[in-house]
Amino acid sequence: MAETVVPAGTEPAVEEVHLRHHFATPAQQMDAATLGMWTFLITEVLFFGGMFASYAVYRNMYLDAFASTSQYMNVVLGGTNTAVLICSSLTMVLAVRAAQLSNRRHLILFLILTMIFGVAFLVIKGFEYHAKWVEGLVPGLHWSGYTEHPEFAYHAQILFFLYFCMTGMHALHMVVGIGLLTFLLVQAYRRVFNANYFAPVEMIGLYWHFVDIVWIFLFPLLYLIGHRR
Amino acid sequence: MATLAQRSPEVEAEEVNYLNVEHGWKSWLLTTDHKRIAVLYIISITLMFFVGGLMAVLFRINLLVPEGLFSAETYNRLFSMHGIIMVFFFLVPSIPATLANFLIPIMVGAKDLAFPRINLLSWYLYIAGALLAIYAVVRGGVDTGWTFYAPFSTTYSNSYVLAAAFGVFTAGFSSILTGLNFIVTVHKMRAPGMTWSRLPLFVWSNYATGLIQVLGTPVLAITLLLLAFERIAHVGIFDPNIGGDPILFQHLFWFYSHPAVYIMILPGMGVISEIVSCFSRKRIFGYNFVAFSSMAIAVLSFVVWGHHMFITGESMYTGLAFSILSFMVAVPSAIKVFNWTATMYKGSVSFDTPMLYAFGFIGLFTIGGLTGLHLATLGTDIATHGTYFVVAHFHYVMVGGMVMAFMGGMHFWWPKITGRMYPEAWSKFAALIVFIGFNLTFFPQFILGYLGMPRRYHAYPPEFQALNVLSSAGASILGIGYVIPMVYFIWSLKNGPRAGKNPWGAAGLEWQIQSPPTTFNFDETPVVTEEAYNYGPLEEIVG
Amino acid sequence: MLASMRILADLPLFPVAASEQAGSIDALYWFITAISILMTVIIFLGLGIFAWKYHNKRHPHATQIEGSTKLELTWSILPFLIMLIMFGWGADLYYKAQTPPKDAMEIFVTGKQWMWKIQYPDGTREINALHVPVGQPVKLTMASEDVIHSFSIPAFRVRHDVMPGHYNTLWFTATKPGHYHLFCTEYCGDQHAGMIGWVDVLEPREYANWASGGASQGSLAEQGQKLFEQNGCATCHLLDQQGRCPILRGLYNKPVQLADGRTVIADDAYIRESILDPNAKIVAGFQPNVMPNFKGQISEENVIQLIAYIKSLSPSTPASQQGSQQPPVVIAPKAGAAAKPGGAAQH
Structure with a gap:
């Protein structure tokens, strides 16, 4: 944010502001970037919104079938992943803070930590996907017919499709996020960021938090509702 | 504004401007200048317009005889690709990506849009989407209609649904980025004194359009993605055989696609406001109402989608709610029409070509809007749904409205974009031809529609032939009307007389800078001290 | 030249109105059209007069006017009030279109790429042709075998989408004997334009003649009974005593208590679902997974026959007399069967 108070006397003089030609002031540039990012995140909300709406509609139509799927969700792994993501949000915000303080070493440290959490999330998610594949719960590709509850075979398929769609889209956002963090890491290594110029760190931070928040909605909707009633 | 420099065309002969500052294909394909990107967009959407138009010509030829001249398969692909190309690759980007891209930074007194590189990215996404759509055409086309209704598109169609859907998906992101850029630019890049x-x-x-693009398009994106999954893997999300609900697809699709018709018409309304006030030499009547009606349309557009589904079996109450909301969205549109008309009252009206198109817009949009009432009314929608009445209605709004506005805007700002004037007589003639051809094409379709002729029929009962022939004849006139401007616009690039800063004596920041503008638009950031549309007598400005 | 004159003379401008609905929808259509023409005239006159009177030759200096809130409110609120009339009028017609009269004659329609299959209660079947008597309300119950179709008879001003996986209904009362178009108005693939047919409206006596000509395979219910036996339904759905599955006699249009606590009416849609996807709604006291899925096994037309059969098992309660106050029919298994329902179901 433009109003961010830059602590005086950290690394003076050499800090570049990287003002692009068409902006009048760094504050205007920062304002524009922030509003642009928030607007982008709103489009993301609506992008996921389409899937959440489908989920709501079908859950309402096929309540029992949807509830029956919860027992196939690994709450332990899902819960671990929730914790991992919350930690990654913390390290991300610490990275932003480090950038604002022109603390390059901390910035690099926290970016790497965030990336490690991100990768950990994806690995755990991968184990979950693998388990689903083994159990034949992947609609369209490897669907065994939901033999324990054949009465829900049709409708559970829709839930599992939505599960893969929503978590897959979320995972894709995580992958993009890790790519963006890599970019930040290189930039940080090259000493691009300082107390006067940290917009990219903050913007990608916003994105990262958004992706976390999506998971905060996905976890209860897919894992917890109707779990082993 | 009072301190305008005098026009002196000959002296401006070889000024540096955004067009001649750099040369070579790289300077165009890697540009971040909003004006150059606008020019790239103008070229690309014009190409797509003629591809889509050619398809329309072909299927109008097919409809000359009741049994149809082409096979059903060919006809279905023609109308589907016509719809997809015209909606997603022409109408949606038409004014925002071209005229607005060129003008918004200048109008708010900025050097560029807030995110120039994202602006360029949006053009590349558009091109990628367009190539995918063209690929689908070349491979044999799509036969789902532009609405991609499931389960036909997911299970039964044998055509290139995926390529077309991904094309639309990609172009959708182009549209989102354009809208995002406008929102941020309008909020954060206004020059000192340029208040709301x-x-x-x-x-x-x-700005209102940008809001719809940003809020609506992602829903279309995810819907098409779900559609693609369903088509590839048959997972049941829209397949009624596995418990999926095809009506859900329609809800998601129209959640975007109804607001999208306002993406297509709102920028046109903005163009008409500029033109009417300029050629009446008068500030717009009821500025606040016109401005806020745009916002009201943007907001209400999101809550009317269900009127596309009155006869799908949706509940009585859903129908009632969407019907009354659809009437509500008609009010801000009516406000605009009344205000444009009132603007001319006690004005000083001249009939330059842009004004002719504005007249055409107001007249045709009025008819298009009013026939929307037949469709918003539950009782009469039963009789008109799915017929040519609907086709006529939305072509009156989209072609009679938006394309008229686009042509009007191109004629109005052409001197600014290229620095050249086009031949006045030819342009007036073309405007007349377009107006006549348009009405001849689409008015008979209202009658056909109430007679019961369904949309998307490659063959029809013989009693409908006379009206169809009339419509096809009109289409050929309309086609000529669109080709003439193409010719004289291209001719004017080299041979047109130089336009000077402000050939119309118009108010607005864009008319205070040279034509064509320099790369950064303004030598120094302007300070705005007056309201928009501060029109004085013509002589004071043009001299 | 002469030929083209004749074409113009025959140019149809307005459809024939051949049903009770047509008259009332036309009245509203003309009301909206009249308002539209009036508004168009006002706008065009305004444009024309202002453009003429204030042309820059006659009026070189514009008078600057800010606007007028009074005027703005007038032309916002007044049109909206007029539109409220359209809304109310249209809503009334929509409501009527959705509520068929109770004594309506039932005909069944199945849409399939690219034909309309019509089934009459007496067992007569037709393709792309519908015969109805004049003056008699007719209710169509429609299903689709594949994609979305839309059933439309322009002369009657009736239309309804036919969604796969649902029953959709529409109704009309024909008023004018004649031969009218029947169209599919939802794009449904290659031969969409070929999915057309004719509706013949006959005088009651002619209709009786026509109806007596068909029906060689027995009534719809009889056809359904045959299917019921062929598919082995009768082994579990015993008619008069409790088997592994609910008794069907007296079921039609009665409330049914479900295992999850809900109560639903055993109407056409419920019975259709219970045949095609029996596990979707389990009756209280019964087990899931007893009855096989018939989805993809039998066609929508056969489902219609089966429903007609089940309906014929409750002769005393036509659709019109169902009351919501009736207590749910007790079709739960007897005490002995209920004691070990799992055993009964699984083996």
Whole structure:
């Protein structure tokens, strides 16, 4: 944010502001970037919104079938992943803070930590996907017919499709996020960021938090509702 | 504004401007200048317009005889690709990506849009989407209609649904990025003194459009993605055989696609506000109402989608709610029409070509809007749904409205974009031809529609032939009407007389800078001290 | 030249109105059209007069006017009030279109790429042709075998989408004997334009003649009974005593208590679902997974026959007399069967 108070006397003089030609002031540039990012995140909300709406509609139509799927969700792994993501949000915000303080070493440290959490999330998610594949719960590709509850075979398929769609889209956002963090890491290594110029760190931070928040909605909707009633 | 420099065309002969500052294909394909990107967009959407138009010509030929001249398969692909190309690759980007891209930074007094590189990215996404759509055409086309209704598109169609859907998906992101850029630019890049109540109405309407693009398009994106999964893997999300609900697809699709018709018409309304006020030499009547009606349309557009589904079996109450909301969205549109008309009252009206198109827009949009009432009314929708009445209605709004506005805007700002004037007589002639051809094409379709002729029929009962022939004849006139401007616009690039800064004596920041503008638009950031549309007598400005 | 004159003379401008609905929808259509023409005239006159009177030759100096809130409110509120009339009028017609009269004659329609299959209660079947008597309300119950179709008879001003996986209904009362178009108005693939047919409206006596000509395979219910036996339904759905599955006699249009606590009416849609996807709604006291899925096994037309059969098992309660106050029919298994329902179901 433009109003961010830059602590005086950290690394003076050499800090570049990287003002692009068409902006009048760094504050205007920062304002524009922030509003642009928030607007982008709103489009993301609506992008996921389409899937959440489908989920709501079908859950309402096929309540029992949807509830029956919860027992196939690994709450332990899902819960671990929730914790991992919350930690990654913390390290991300610490990275932003480090950038604002022109603390390059901390910035690099926290970016790497965030990336490690991100990768950990994806690995755990991968184990979950693998388990689903083994159990034949992947609609369209490897669907065994939901033999324990054949009465829900049709409708559970829709839930599992939505599960893969929503978590897959979320995972894709995580992958993009890790790519963006890599970019930040290189930039940080090259000493691009300082107390006067940290917009990219903050913007990608916003994105990262958004992706976390999506998971905060996905976890209860897919894992917890109707779990082993 | 009072301190305008005098026009002196000969002296301006070889000024440096955004067009001649750099040369070579790289300077165009890697540009971040919003004006150059606008020019790239103008070229690309014009190409797509003629591809889509050619398809329309072909299927109008097919409909000359009741049994149809082509096979059903060919006809279905023609109308589907016509719809997809015209909606997603022409109408949606038409004014925002071209005129607004060129003008918004200048109108708010900025050097560029807030995110120039994202602007370029949006053009590349558009091109990628367009190539995918063209690929689908070349491979044999799509036969689902532009609405991609499931389960036909997911299970039964044998055509290139995926390529077309991904094309639309990709172009959708182009549209999102354009809207995002406009929103941020209008919020954060306004020159000192350019308050919200001084913004030109063209900026207001594109700002409202940007909101719809940003909020609606992602829903279309995810819907098409789900559609693609369903088509590839048959997972049941829209397949009624596995418990999926095809009506859900329609809800998701129209959640975007109804607001999208306002993406298509709002920028046109902005153009008309500029033109009417300029050629009446008078500030717009009821500025606040016109500005806020754009915002009201943007908001209400999101809550009317269900009127596309009155006869799908949706509940009585859903129908009632969507019907009354659809009437509500008609009010701000009516406000605009009344205000444009009132603007001419006690004005000093001249009939330059842009004004002719504005007249055409107001007249045809009025008819298009009013026939929308037949469709918003539950009882009469039963009789008109799915017929040519609907086709006529939305072509009156989209072609009679938006394409008229686009042509009007191109004629209005052409001198600014290229620095050249086009031949006045030819342009007036073309405007007349377009108006006549348009009405001849689409008015008979209202009658056909109430007679019961369904949409998307490659063959029809013989009693409908006379009206169909009339419509096809009109289409050929309309086609000529669109080719003439193409010819004289290209001719004018080299041979047109130099336009000078302000050939119309118009108010607005864009007319205070040279034509064509320099790369950064303004030598120094302007300070705005007056309201938009501060029109004095013509002599004071043009001299 | 002469030929083209004749074409113009025959140019149809307005459809024939051949049903009770047509008259009332036309009245509203003309009301909206009249308002539209009036508004168009006002706008065009305004444009024309202002453009003429204030042309820059006659009026070189514009008078600057800010606007007028009074005027703005007038032309916002007044049109909206007029539109409220359209809304109310249209809503009334929509409501009527959705509520068929109770004594309506039932005909069944199945849409399939690219034909309309019509089934009459007496067992007569037709393709792309519908015969109805004049003056008699007719209710169509429609299903689709594949994609979305839309059933439309322009002369009657009736239309309804036919969604796969649902029953959709529409109704009309024909008023004018004649031969009218029947169209599919939802794009449904290659031969969409070929999915057309004719509706013949006959005088009651002619209709009786026509109806007596068909029906060689027995009534719809009889056809359904045959299917019921062929598919082995009768082994579990015993008619008069409790088997592994609910008794069907007296079921039609009665409330049914479900295992999850809900109560639903055993109407056409419920019975259709219970045949095609029996596990979707389990009756209280019964087990899931007893009855096989018939989805993809039998066609929508056969489902219609089966429903007609089940309906014929409750002769005393036509659709019109169902009351919501009736207590749910007790079709739960007897005490002995209920004691070990799992055993009964699984083996």
